[in-house]
Amino acid sequence: MPKFTRPNSLTDNHNHYCPGCTHGIIHRLIAEIMDEMDIQGETIGVCPVGCAVLAYDYFKCDMIQASHGRAPAVATGVKRAKPENLVFTYQGDGDLAAIGTAEIVHAAARGENITTIFVNNAIYGMTGGQMAPTTMPGQKTQTSPSGRDTALEGFPIRVCEMLATLDGVALAERVSVHDAKHVNATKKAIRKAFEIQKNKKGFSIIEILSTCPTNWGLTPNKAVDWLKSDLIPYYPLGVYQERSVR
């Protein structure tokens, strides 16, 4: 039986994520892929402002911490200077779909040859659970205490669908990490994105539906259930854009 060990591309540091938070699973998948593709030495990661701000303590590749929302611009600066390196951003939904909307749209439109790992947990985790651009209609948060009212607060943004309209996008895929089967599919999607980048095909984004038990006010198990019952119907999983040749 294969032993379950820590991927080489993750450090020994204890992470600060809450119990039951799926940020940790996503970190592990990225690290496994760095190991399998043997790319740790050439990879440069850009972490966001959000719960993953300290991701630079967890990955063993070179890491850069970006200001809130600007990771795609930072990654652009990295990639333009070092086109032979592999560059990824790791961003939450507030980071990517609110304050950083311009940066992600234009990195995608330029076909910037980077990979974005977009962790959509439908809430602002780090700042204590405020409404995010991806918060569900009716979802209670610190700043939508009686539930998101679409008449007042508008509608959630489906990022993959939106970005898929842009010609610079080589891959836009939405996955989830709520069970083992989907975790495996997520790993495949991330690997595909890194390979697309390696083959210089353009911008790739993997949107991952993720839990925030702490700010959803749910136990880890209930959080996984809610993701399945409520998030996936609004954010259907699947490939929204895949261009093998550009």
Add this chain to the structure above:
Amino acid sequence: MSKTLMKGNEALAEAAIRAGCKCYFGYPITPQNEIGAYMSERIRKNGGVFLQAESEIGAINMVYGCSATGTRCMTSSSSPGVSLKAEGISYLAGADLPCVIVNVQRGGPGLGTIQPSQADYWQTTRAMGHGDLRLPVLAPYSVQEMVDMTAEAFKIAEEFRTPVMLLADGLLGQMMEPVSFNEIGGENKDDGQSSPNWAASGHKNKREKNIITSLFLDPIELETAINERFERFEELRAKYTRSESTNTDDADIIVTAYGSTARVIQSAMEMAREEGIKVGTFRPITLSPFPEKALKEATKSAKKVLVVEMSMGQMVDDVKSALEYKLPVEFFGRQGGFVPGPQEILEVIRRMK
């Protein structure tokens, strides 16, 4: 020594390329568009990168990423755009990343005017971003200095691991003068890829990973980092503080100005001298660090000081405090895009006599 007639903005861009700038990121705004236009052709021909960003915020964060890899890079903008860069500049300072930022100032507040101005002095020297930070600021007053100081700005940025601001104005950006690039050299001396040991450029399994961050959650670590950075700024102060004094030995009145206004006070001084009024001039070349000692020295025989700016008097506080509030300091300024004329300055001097 061969000279070329060039616009300030274009000369600056050429100087940056010759100084080994590998990447330029910017967003269009008048009166500095010639820099981007020039770069889009020349830096690419030179094997470098030109990228028109989605905004000034995008551009400064591209600079952040590019500099993080140890690649020489810059951005340029004008006042409203520089306001948008403020957060990014703070991050650059907090992560000790070298780069050059150019502000070809125009009038504000708000959209203001595209005409020249010097109203970003406070922003640039006091609070070019949140947090405890000191930004080195160089102020050219001729097209030749746009060239020489661009090269120097890169040198200071890398020596002290800091963003450096070149504070010009619309007049300097738009005017043409003969310039020489001899000081910098004919072509790139290196490829702009210094790959210093701190850079996040891929560790190639040959070294420990590098982290570029401005986040220090441990109070001791943050305090130590800030103190170390301010010590570095003191070293920079000792080595690079610059100014220029003219006819100060016997002067009763010292007129001081920086940037293009410093050219005008030169004419006003000559006119006053012809009338027998003993006037000297003092020009800060580095605005931060401010040349305090040199100003004290220059005002040894003076009874009064006049500050002239294209603003409401933003440099006045620095002048007063450098003089320890011992000399009367008056101010004359124009706003709205007007450049003060020598005649109106002369009239103020006559009144002060």
